[in-house]
Amino acid sequence: MNLTLEQIQDFKGRYPKQIWSLFFSEMWERFCFYGMRGMLVFFMISQLKFGDEQANLQYGATQAFVYAFTFVGGLFADKILGFRKSLFWGGLLMITGSLILAANPHDFFFLGISFTVVGTGFFKPNISTMVGKLYRAGDSRTDAGFSLFYAGINLGALLGGYICIAIGKGEMFSKLIPETLRWNIAFGLAAVVMVISLVNFIFTQRRLGPIGLMPQQVSADGSVQVQPKWKVYGTYLLTLLFVPLIMVMVSVPQYTDYFMYTVGPLTLIYLFYEMSKVNASERKKLWAALVFIMFSIIFWGIYEQSGGSLSIFAAKNLNKDLLGLDPNGVNNSGGAFFIIFLAPIIGLLWIWLSKRRLEPNTLIKFGLGFIFLGAGYYVLFATRFFADLQGITSLNIFTIALLVITFGELCLSPIGLSIMTKLSTEKLQGMMMGLWFLASAYGQYVAGIIGAGMATAQEGSTNMDAMLTYTEGYRQLGIYAVIAGLVLIAISPLVKKLMQDVR
Structure with a gap:
């Protein structure tokens, strides 16, 4: 089906048809990613015998490289491979990493993780960019699509975040899976769903028209030249050389x-170099994009305690008063559960407000995201008031905190993906999407440091002391989030001028 870009973008209704196929490819890839993410800290503490502080730092380092490599993946997609080949290559690397972990997670943990890190870097930013290509510039339905x-x-995050850790811990299928194979099966499941993701994408390509194809070079006489094969294969080889380097790092x-x-x-130096080659209007938009990127570092540094300190908090300080569910599974998948139901509603709300010219601009949405995030961390602080003498507190209250934080995430993360595509120039789409995820890398890095600080404070103390230390830390993070949100709202008029016609 040889569709043109105009035919794809000239769709009726709220969503283009192609978004559903990309939806399912991303869903299964996120099952793999969040399944891995949910197992990291618990596996390192229970199986590799790392201390709490070391596990937090290790988690922060791993997640930082996952998101940092999205910048590299976006850059190679822009310059050489195109979005489609980058996505498929990344998926193959993620499958390889998952199979290594399934074979022997104890001895080859960091090797398997390194393949997954590099693979995610090629997969994640490029499928998001292709979603942006489904819409014309200025289409008010873009935010709803994202x-x-x-x-x-988050459907993938819900399934992978709960099922993988539950299998590894023996909370699910314990009678069917021998104890010695539980972690092997949990990691292997991530490989299976990644295969499903790639098979789905193979069929998706038929309806994407020119979206995601390899970039072509136009010579002086106007003829179009394809990418030299040595560049393509050189990229694949260089990628494999990155794996041992990432493993050491x-x-x-x-x-x-x-x-x-x-x-x-x-x-930033490279971005400034690229900015010097664009016109003044495009440069202002890129400066606006940088404001969003810098604030997102603060957001993710606070938000991403879920994979680190909150994982330890869930294991040691939460009961099972929510339908008997595993606290770690709820921590890993609870936010995703709420997003599945809230995201379409919020998306339709933006459309409804837009038609009545009442939709808040992107800066206000970002500011609200921080305020909800801060409120959620205050609810986490409030769990201390429901604790027993052993420092065990309510999973129900913890889950309410996840709900409040989810409202904050929905005001920021999907809108962030959308705004990067709107503010980027045509030739810097992949790079700017990668830079957005690089900001997430710094957020993950900061989150690991914060979590390690909380773990250090609780060494040699009782479980109640640990609970008080963690919840006090969450209160402080709540204050920082609210302050950041208010600052962002205050500077919104200035940033709106930089964004110009982008809303």
Whole structure:
């Protein structure tokens, strides 16, 4: 089906047909990713015998590289592979990493994780960019489309986030799976769903028209030239050479410090170089994009305690008063559960408000995201008032906190994906999407440091002391989130001028 870009973008109704196929590819990839993410800290503590502080730092380092490599994946997609080949190559690497972990997670943990890190870098930013290509510039339905797409992300996160950790811990299928094989099966399941994701994408390509094809070079005489094969195969080879490097960097958190101190400034220098080649209007939009990126670092640094300190908090300080569910499973998948139901509703709300010219601008949405995030962390602080003498508190109250935080996430994350496509120039789409995820990398890095600080404070103390230490930390994070939201709302008029016609 040889559709043109105009035919794809000239769709009727709220959503283009192609978004549903991309929805399912992303859903299964997120099952793989969030399944892995949910198992990291618990596996390191229970199986690899890491201490709480080391596990938090290790988690932060791993997640930082996952998101940092999305910048590399976006760059290679822009310049050489195109979005489709980048996505497929990333999926193959993720399958490889999952199979390594399924074979022997104890001895080859960091090798398997490194394949997954590099693979995610090629997969994640490029499928989001293709969603943006389904819409014309200025289409008011774009935010709703990304909200729906974000629901797909979280359906995968819900399933993978709960099922994988529950299988590994023996909370699910314990009578069917021998205890010695539980973690192997949990990691292997991630590989199976990733295969489903890639098979779905193979059929999806038929309806994407020119979206995601390899970039072509136009010579001086106007003829079009395809990418030289040596560049394509060289990219694949270079990617494989990255794997042992990432393995060393991830296994030693101190190396992550050096990397994070270096990659951010170098990336900004490269971005400034690219900005020097665009016109004044495009440059202002890129400056506006940088404001969103910088604030997102603060947001994810606070939000991403879910994979680190909250994972430990769930294991040690939560009961099972919510339908007898496993607290770690709820922590990993609760937010995703709420997003599945709320994302389409919020997306339709933006459309309804837009038609009546009442929709808040993107800056206000971001500010509200921070305020909801802060309120959610205050609910986490309030769990201390429901604790027993052993420091065990209510999973019900914890889940309410996840609901409040989810409202904050829905105001920021899907809108962030959308605004990057709107503010980016045509030739920098993949790079800017990668830069958005690089900001997430810094957020993950900061989250690991914060979580390690909480773990250090509780060494040698009782479970009640640990609970009080964690909840006090969450109260402070709530204050920082609210302040950041108010600052963002205050500077919104200035940033709106930089955004110009983008809303």
